[in-house]
Amino acid sequence: MAEPSTLVIAVDGPAASGKGTIARGLGQHFGLPHLDTGKLYRAVALSLLRWGGDPESEFAALRACDEVSGLLDDPELKSETVGGIASRISAYPAVRSALLERQRDFAAQPGGAVLDGRDIGTVIAPGARAKLFVTASPEERARRRFAELTSSGLPVHLDDVLIDIRARDERDSHRSAAPLVQAEGAMLLDTSAMTAAEALAEAIRLVESTFPSQDL
Numbered sequence: 001m002a003e004p005s006t007l008v009i010a011v012d013g014p015a016a017s018g019k020g021t022i023a024r025g026l027g028q029h030f031g032l033p034h035l036d037t038g039k040l041y042r043a044v045a046l047s048l049l050r051w052g053g054d055p056e057s058e059f060a061a062l063r064a065c066d067e068v069s070g071l072l073d074d075p076e077l078k079s080e081t082v083g084g085i086a087s088r089i090s091a092y093p094a095v096r097s098a099l100l101e102r103q104r105d106f107a108a109q110p111g112g113a114v115l116d117g118r119d120i121g122t123v124i125a126p127g128a129r130a131k132l133f134v135t136a137s138p139e140e141r142a143r144r145r146f147a148e149l150t151s152s153g154l155p156v157h158l159d160d161v162l163i164d165i166r167a168r169d170e171r172d173s174h175r176s177a178a179p180l181v182q183a184e185g186a187m188l189l190d191t192s193a194m195t196a197a198e199a200l201a202e203a204i205r206l207v208e209s210t211f212p213s214q215d216l
Helices: 019-030 037-050 059-067 080-089 093-107 122-123 137-152 158-174 197-208
Strands: 007-012 033-037 112-117 130-135 187-190
Touching: 007 019, 007 122, 019 033, 019 112, 019 130, 019 197, 033 037, 033 093, 037 059, 037 080, 037 093, 037 112, 059 080, 059 093, 080 158, 093 112, 093 122, 093 158, 112 122, 122 130, 130 197, 137 158, 187 197
Parallel strands: 007 112, 007 130, 033 112, 130 187
Antiparallel strands: none
């Protein structure tokens, strides 16, 4: 089966839905570069946290956008504190605008790319050949995040993680700037009852279903 010459895959969904794992797997399967756009917002949050900026200040968050490049592989990006701040500052239009071109440039690479986030199919790459909206129940997503955090040695409680997941869903879905919604034409993938391998296999099947018939 020949693959389309340019394949941009947009993978959106809420926190801990499995979209990052799926997007990385799609990148490996199709030989495409992958960008976790949430890392950009987490890097801004970490920068803000480290120099003592106020997450409630859009101006302070915008200043922190200048310092993200050296933080994209920092292990502290995975912390719940950074994730919570990232969710809050991602609602700022100025922050989203500052990071917009970086993401669009990545999507415009020759041959294509895979990007995951919350507004890929709606704002960053609305013309993507394949769009997925990956989701799972809040309870399942909380269990996944709890397992991830405890395996890293972080002292967290499942109930608190679930509360945080629901709070992020509320912020992401109701913010004025690029709210989390299923993009027009996006294929829904509910991973609640799937293993990571099953979810990736279904994602590959869905993406391949978008290929022109002459490529099959």
